[in-house]
Amino acid sequence: MDFEAVYQRELPRVYNFFRYQIGDDQLAEDLTAATFEKAWRHRERYRTDLASLSTWLFTIARRIAADHYRKARTTVSLEEESIVSDRHVVEDTAQRRADFAILATLLARLAERERELVALKYGAGLTNRAIASISGLSESNVSTILYRATRQLREQWEQEA
């Protein structure tokens, strides 16, 4: 395995998965690091006959995200998440960053599974088939959930804008 090539290819995908999931760049870096460190520690468990390397990595990333939410759920309320997003807007006036802060707030309002699928699709850039493989859902289920989630995002975005 050319580890450097794998690292260069998968790092941005995993990182953006966490950014879309969590909405915080620093936290996304921490969780991305945790994912790669865990994957590398357990690389001997990876089996090509069971999953692609990308699928395996995102399986680890999903668990790490779930652990994060489990720990954070008791300490961070939605209201606090909004404050964090607003602070980011004030600190960085770039329109794009402001837009992402709004999007992150809207993503945080989605159900956990919907948010995860949006992060896998639009953050990590995975196909519906790959997402189905990772999540254990059928491909059509993935499409349906994504359709519903993006419609909700669109409606709320228009209200926020």
Place this chain on the structure above:
Amino acid sequence: MNDEFLTRFRTTPRREFSAALYERINTPMVTQRKFPLKRFTFAAAICLALAAAVLMTPSARAALQYFVRDIGGVTYLEEQVPSTPLPESQVTIVPDRIMTLSEAQEKLPFEISLPTWAPEGFTMGTFVRVTDFSDKYTPVYITWYGSDTKLGNIDLIVGQPVKWQIDLDHLQEVKINGQPAGLTGGSWNADTGEWSGSDVTLTWLRGDIMYILSSPGAPVEDLIRMAESIP
């Protein structure tokens, strides 16, 4: 809002973060598997030290012959081992390199022959490990992962012959395709300096190359059948 809008917020990770993480992962890469490597390094070091004594000093050779046994061209040595663990400062961790079997085959000066049969439930791993103990000893480790955690995995180590440090009380001779091979139960634990564990290990020579097949739980009959399936 469309797909393009939703994907436009992707960004490239900071270069500092990317580089620091890469370095952090690569550093433990050469020091992990500390215990097995330590154990193996320790055994190999003693083997080489004893081998030097056997070859160079007639008196030492005479004194040690009682502790030496040969099976099928593999020399097994027994020497009193320290009863206390070696301090970390005296332990050399030899880095291993992870690669595919074909990459390993290109780098190694000997041919790797694989079993054509493995017990049910065991699947060969994607990657192998190569350890550069010296210019003359570069074993490759190949693992068959077991689905039953009680049986554990099966490890095949292929490399140049070395004299093997074991407890001779736990050594017996078996046959692999009619040729003599050593069968040992247990292994040295470098942390305690004691012979322990339930590992079963087969050791034999194929031409000039030494093969070691080991598992903590796979039946001896399966290991022998697996060894015999190497063409």
